[in-house]
Amino acid sequence: DLERPVQVVHDGVAVPWVDDDWRGLSEEAQRARWDAWLQEDLARGVDVGVAPLLRLALFRVADSEYLCAWSHHHLVLDGWCLGLILDELFAQYEARRVGRTRHEHPARPYGEFVAWLRRQDREALSRYWRESLAGMEAPTAVPGILPATVGQPPARPDRIERCALSDAETHALKATAAAHRVTIGTLVQGAWALVLARRSGSDDVVFGTTVSGRPPDLPGADAMLGLFINTVPVRVSVPEDMTAA
Numbered sequence: 009d010l011e012r013p014v015q016v017v018h019d020g021v022a023v024p025w026v027d028d029d030w031r032g033l034s035e036e037a038q039r040a041r042w043d044a045w046l047q048e049d050l051a052r053g054v055d056v057g058v059a060p061l062l063r064l065a066l067f068r069v070a071d072s073e074y075l076c077a078w079s080h081h082h083l084v085l086d087g088w089c090l091g092l093i094l095d096e097l098f099a100q101y102e103a104r105r106v107g108r109t110r111h112e113h114p115a116r117p118y119g120e121f122v123a124w125l126r127r128q129d130r131e132a133l134s135r136y137w138r139e140s141l142a143g144m145e146a147p148t149a150v151p152g153i154l155p156a157t158v159g160q161p162p163a164r165p166d167r168i169e170r171c172a173l174s175d176a177e178t179h180a181l182k183a184t185a186a187a188h189r190v191t192i193g194t195l196v197q198g199a200w201a202l203v204l205a206r207r208s209g210s211d212d213v214v215f216g217t218t219v220s221g222r223p224p225d226l227p228g229a230d231a232m233l234g235l236f237i238n239t240v241p242v243r244v245s246v247p248e249d250m251t252a253a
Contacts, residue, residue, distance in 0.1 A: 015083070015118075018059050026065035038069050046077065054081040086237045088220055093233065116228035121236065124226050140243060141214065147241075148204045148213040188253055197242060198252045205246035214243045 030038050045065070054061050062080035069075055085093075096112065103110035173181070185195045197217060204213040221236035222229040229236070 016059070017119075021060045023060055024063035026063075028066075029068045031068055031070060033069075035069075038067075038075075042067065042075055049077060049079055054079070056081060056083060060084075083235055085233065086221075086235050088222070088230075088236065089233045092231060116232050118232055118234035121223075121226060121229065121232060121234065124223060137241075141241060143212075144214050144241075144243065147215060148208050148210060150204065150207045184253075195252065198244075201242075201244040201246055202250070202252055205244075211246050211248065212243070213246060214241050216240065217242050 030041065033041065045067075049063075049065070061084045062078070064079075065077040067075045092115075100110055100112075181192055181195065185192045188195075190198075200215065201213055204215060205211055216239050218237055218239050221238040222232070
């Protein structure tokens with residue numbers, strides 16, 4: 009019943025930990041049990057009212073081989089954080105393995121990002137998005153694929169098709185992106201804008217994209233742990249003769 013959601017930070021919590029030895033099982037049985045365990049863990053979900061919003065499981069499958077599952081809610085960590093945490097974990101592991109103490113510099117607290125958010129001019133931000141999206145009533149719909157109704161999620165796909173690019177195709181994409189001084193992500197967004205324009209019959213399209221959300225004017229934001237990502241609309245004008253470049 010609060011006016012706005014808050015995150016409660018505890019001084020210390022006991023992390024749920026599962027530890028089991030599967031060395032007595034065949035490799036096929038181990039894989040089946042692992043797959044079943046992952047499905048059960050996913051179905052279990054996370055109760056956001058009970059700390060911590062993560063748990064770990066370690067299964068020994070050979071004398072020096074383990075399977076580890078680290079489950080966490082998106083509220084506490086985003087993808088950027090995974091590399092930071094794993095780097096620290098393996099650095100600590102290596103230090104202990106060789107019997108030395110590793111001294112870490114404490115990361116900047118997530119609360120500094122929350123304070124930064126509160127300092128932003130919300131009216132100016134709202135005005136920016138109103139002007140940027142003027143005339144747009146909904147995300148661009150693709151007949152039979154994407155809904156035109158705001159808030160209506162697309163139906164689950166009947167099938168998922170995967171296409172693996174060859175090394176040559178991947179290098180060609182990288183070279184094209186580099187030649188135009190953009191990232192591959194930007195190149196893909198340009199191509200998606202073209203697809204939306206052609207399929208929807210509109211020369212003015214809008215779609216969502218995920219951004220890291222780590223502000224460059226907040227010192228140490230690149231090393232902070234927490235949820236920073238945001239999903240924002242991208243509006244693209246696509247004249248009929250426009251190319252991806």
